[in-house]
Amino acid sequence: MRLAQKLTLTLVGGLILIVVIMAAYPYFITEGAVSKTRSTVRTTTTKIITTTALQDAKSVALAQSALITSYMTNNNVTTVQKLLKDPVIRGALSKIYYSSNPQVIKARIGILIMNSTGVYLAYYKMGSLKPESIKDIASKSEGLVKLINNVTRAGTATFVSGIYKFGNSERFGAFYIPSDQPIKETRIAIWVDIPRGSYVTNAFGELTEQDFINSILQELEPIRKAIGTSVFVGAILSILTIFVLVYRVNKDISLPIVKLAEVSNSIADGEIEATVPYQDRDDEIGILAKAIERVRRSLEIAVKTLEEFT
């Protein structure tokens, strides 16, 4: 094998080894971390957004409690429906949760009304607010109805949340039953739900976004460490490859050339029977050694023949 081939094979082999290890190492190390991160980010983000949305909804609802009371001539759904059609309330809710920005999460907000006439959930649907009885809800989401049943049994100032399917969408929903109940003989709970795995948006301000970023950074820490280790391993392997390359260049090229030069000098100095090394090598050094040997033989024959005749 020629020297160029040997050196190329050494270099390419070393580089392939480095690339394979650098590519594979983070994958194996971080596969679990990535999976865990995805799961955590989905859950954490969903909870953060829902909780924030609920707090906003609670503020809006409580701020409008005076207005609600003024509408209370009798305690039935029609009155509440009127109440929720109020432009101030609706505007406040729409402002937060129905942005034209496509990046804003598709949150749903509503009010659960619980009184002697039954249990109703009023929420925006196709741009309008429509109260639906629990029977109507049951046909759309059994999980949500189970959650609502828990809400009806819960006390005030209570937070009830859960995951359920609504249509084809898997959602995280939360109810808050405020202690300040503005409607006589009627209990209300504020409801917010969002699709699972939603991402945080500007709609929820810096705190939520920072929480989101922090949670990701925390989960990405093992990946960062793995990549750092991978780069370190790659650097060590690169240095080793260079050392091997230098060693082989020295052993296979430099040293034989020095030895052949020494033998050539010996022959030139009159040692015409000197042994020329490396003639058995099948590379450029072998070619050079064989050429020197031929010159040596020529000199040997010429010199000894001359000696014989003189």
Next chain:
Amino acid sequence: MVTTEEFERMLIKKVGPIGKVFLKKAMESLEITEINNDNVELVIETLKLNPIMKKYVVEIEEELGL
């Protein structure tokens, strides 16, 4: 079929440029102008008369199967 060119090439390969000189002298002494299968052994025997040349010409002899 051994030719002059081929034999000269083999000899030079073994002993270098001095081989060409010795071959020319051997052919002159044998009064031949071409080397072929009939006279190659005679040429080799002539070259072997030089004791230094002999040890290398033996290698050619083996390669030619003579």
